[in-house]
Amino acid sequence: MSYDLTDLKVFVAVAEEGNVSRGAERCHLAPSSASLRVKNLEDSVGVTLLSRHPRGVALTAAGQVLVEHAKRCLAQLDQMRADLLPFTEGMREHVTVFANNNAISSHLPDDLARFFAAFPGVRITLEERLSHDIIGAVVAGRADVGVVALESEHPALRFVPYRQDQLVLLAPVGHPLAEQSRISFRQCLCQPFISLQPGAALHTFLMNHASALDGRLDVRVQVSGYRAIARLVSSGAGIGVVPRTAIEASDEGKVAVIELIEPWSQRNLHVCVPRNPAEKNLYRDKLVDMLCQPTSDA
Structure with a gap:
């Protein structure tokens, strides 16, 4: 593939403006140069990226895919330059x-x-x-x-x-497990879990421990953070495991906090x-x- 970063920048500008001339102006290029760069990009990837019409341009399905990737690449490069700035200024900050x-x-x-x-x-x-x-x-x-x-x-x-912290089990008030003060992780595996999303450290950690017990987590809902776990548990959607420090005063009376007897619960x-x-x-x-x-x- 023979395109470069400038081709990607021009393509993103033209796509966002919906017009070759305005996209070229954003990139400080002549419209003919911008049009040539977009054509070069299309030739390089082997598909049509923009549909041309009298009032401007629109992304094709392939163009929509490429523009999202291009935006992420350019954003990552901007972040790289920001991260390198302290070094270029002679400082290790x-x-x-x-x-x-x-x-x-x-x-x-x-x-x-x-x-x-x-x-x-x-x-x-x-x-x-x-x-x-x-x-x-x-x-x-x-x-x-x-x-x-x-x-x-x-x-x-x-x-x-x-x-120091501790992983604890949250259960809805009134749930059968809520009557216990301490519980084994094995006893929890038959219950539907509210869990963090795949890739989160705690989700992987619990999945591995469930597998070591020849069991699995019955994940009912996956969320992005501990607060969402607490709210869903309080609603009765399932049980969840969170660090004790993630529990807030507003959770009192809404969820039952149960200690896990496993040594790995001590963090x-x-x-x-x-x-x-x-x-x-x-x-x-x-x-x-x-x-x-x-x-x-x-």
């Missing part, structure tokens, strides 16, 4: 943090707010990953800092205690960083120091 869902949904927001208050010029890339993926990313240098629910250590990393979060980092990063070190400071609610 960027930290990449990989963390599990529990940390991102509960502890990290407030802690990062404190960090930004102290270091407003620093930029952080925060991504959700499973704990074992986070460890591999920090070892490989794809992440500067990891926040994991520690299950096994790695000799190349230093692990520092961060927070000891740790911050991990390389023992011998390949390069210095002042703000990585300051972030780790701040995350691991004792707090009144830790």
Whole structure:
């Protein structure tokens, strides 16, 4: 394929404007140059992307597919340039943090707010990953800092205690399970679950533990966050597993909170960083120091 980024930019501009001339103007090109670039793109991919008519142009079905991909590619490139900006200015004011869902949904927001208050010029890339993926990313240098629910250590990393949490079962008030104070995960598997979406760390974690018991989660509804799980559980749609720190005062009286007896329900979060980092990063070190400071609610 012989098209380039400018071809994609021109195509997106023409598609959004619905007009070759206006799209060309957005890209500071002559209409003939823009038209030629769109034609080159069509020849390269082998399909017609725009239907031409007297009042302008419209996307074909293939054009609609390509324009969505092109927008994502261009947005990712813009983000890449933004992430590289601190380096081009001669400053290492960027930290990449990989963390599990529990940390991102509960502890990290407030802690990062404190960090930004102290270091407003620093930029952080925060991504959700499973704990074992986070460890591999920090070892490989794809992440500067990891926040994991520690299950096994790695000799190349230093692990520092961060927070303690606990996975608990939520059940609707009046549900048969709501009468219990503690329960095994196996006892829950016959019930319909409200779960996070596929790919979420907790969803994968629970699916794996259900499989280890020769069972499966009967997932009735999948949602994007813990608050949605709590609301659906309170409505009677099913049961769900969430970190205790995700439960809010407004949930009191609406859901029953039941302890899980499994040892894995205790979530000891740790911050991990390389023992011998390949390069210095002042703000990585300051972030780790701040995350691991004792707090009144830790």
